[in-house]
Amino acid sequence: MPFEVPPLELDPDSAWELLQRVVNSQELRRATRLRELLLYVGQRSLKSHAASIREQEIGAAVFGRPENYDTNIDNIVRVNVSELRKRLCHYFETEGAAEPVLMEIPRGGYLPVFVARPAVEVVKPVESLENPPEPHREIPAIEAKPVEVVTAKSARSGRDVGTWVLWLLGSALALALVAAAVFWWQARTLRNELQPWQADAGRAAFWGQFFASGEQMDIVTADTSYALAEDLLQRPISLDDYLDYEYKNYANMPEVTPQTRDALNLVLSRNTGSVGDFEAAEQVLALNARSPLTRLASARSYTPQAIKSHNVVLIGSRQSNPWVELYKDRLNFYVEYDPARHRSYVVNRAPLKGEQAVYEIVNDRNRDLSVVAFVPNLSAHRYALILAGTDSQGTRAAGEFITSSEGLAAIRQRLPQGSYPYFEVLLSSTRLEGTTLQTAIVAVRGYTK
Template structure:
């Protein structure tokens, strides 16, 4: 007896592909991008040929008020741009053999769907840690274990800073007030959001990063952070104390978009572990990505979207199976979810790179070299920029940093 299976329609294939994208590692933690993708995909498939406007997306997907003005708020354009990057990343990695390709062409909010002429289905084995990776991972796990008290340490350092007698702006070098000017005038205190990775396992028996494909979310440990993040929060607190400005501090896994949508924010740590960064407008010139091919496959790099003369296509530090001697970081000031607010991103490919990025913007000498290379508005406020920092590391300590790529403006 033969059984005839119902034929899968193209429309069903397309919806299945959207489901694969939403559940992928590339979009893991990017709730807003997943919501946007589902909305755009459903509109394109259920109402083919019907155009989509920014206003419609803003009010129906992102909950913007009825007076939303796309001329003043670029959120939708920024999010669409981020979605395009994520789609390209997905199809160059885990979606390389998917039967359908989803694209979001520039100039439109309607996705296009393409069926591959011949799709090859490959069963991906569960990744097994190699000996070299275990070496670096073991070091990270040990550091993480030692930093079980990281949050308590941060609270202690902040309490210590807040217990100091109030100082005037004159107590801090003028270069700090100039660089951080956009963070000093708001009525609300700025947020510092530090990264904390999702781990599974136990410190005493070994830990590894959470794998969404194989691990239950019920066993996630999300109260660990890195050495660099702890020292970074302390350094920022010292600078802002000198500027008579208190900071609010939260770990990334506890932050909601409501916390940051109308606030000035400083993100400490890359989107790989600071997941909130995946759901808000971020960098457009440089971004973090795990390499999926070549001799450095599996290592985190900073992608250079538009390399200038003499610049590489990506920046990458010491291989993960060797002792860390070089790292790279991003230092970026971009508009926040509310374009009137500021978002600072200070993140390295390792925790030591993150530490170096924060040190760079908390030291007088480095800021005095950086600020002349940045654009400022008529009132002296630093305008948006993105920079890549090369970091030399000796014996687990960042000892030298220099800007190797810089872009002004959006």
């Protein structure tokens, strides 16, 4: 249903409100990737007033593709934009039928435009000459009747009627109060289902700093191909080399054997992740999944501008998520990796009395260590949360702990009272067949804001 109408100069607030209604509509509610696509191109259109946007930019930002991937081979953006056009048309024909302004993505481009809904002309029926309208008729006068005299009996009857009316009004008021209570309970239940972070005071106090701020929050998943490359090279790869894709040239270094070179080229051609890391990201995302301001991103497609401007949750240690490197010098507890021994451990930079300088799990496959760090982000005006384990199962245990009421209550008891401080927590967890059984706090650090 293309709209052959010139675009409107809609004010940004009205355009943003319309975009929000479409993104949160029944048409797109379960189409997560299409919602992310529409929100991204919509924000680009409204904030930057760009005339166009490159297909590769959308593929990298929304679908996790490399920035210079071949769009002739990979048509994921064109396929999804085509589907999004159909969804927009269907929305404005059904759920958004009353919208006075329509939004469409014109063919040949990727940025949405706003157009006025075409007016529907109402055609009046033509009166037939064979059935002319009836001639004007005089309305007969209403005969006046004498006023009834009120007697004592009729007065008593009037009082009875008044009592009956008051009883009806009281009953109606009681029913209205019951209905209001039921509506409030249903609204609260629905809110808790859509926004579980508000289900109890403990989670609301911590997660409200992210979700109630009105700011974009990015959940950045780890890139295990990056960790595998470090294993093969037996050396760390810097964040700068990762962002510039310079680490892909490591395979051509003279000291790399042909077998290692082949393995590196295979690993670096893929963008992979671990189940435990994705489960941790899913636990955080589930707290506010309906919000268009909560976005899932991969480490490989993430950008320095985003980590500076948005609230961010980094999933995984520096070994698999290089963005953690930006915060390493600020942390007391951090997960380190020994590529020669292929083993992770936790460093305690400034041990207190009774604490160890290094925590490590040796020869116990059913135990994990993990770190949860809540710190200011790089701009110091937003927040960063780091969930890192000595393996992906430890990262998952950290995600379970920080998203649960019990875990947050245990952390809050160990922190200074007052407004929520920044903190770091070292956790130890036990598991059985991949299921976390118990997680306990080993050490805590709290910092005032």
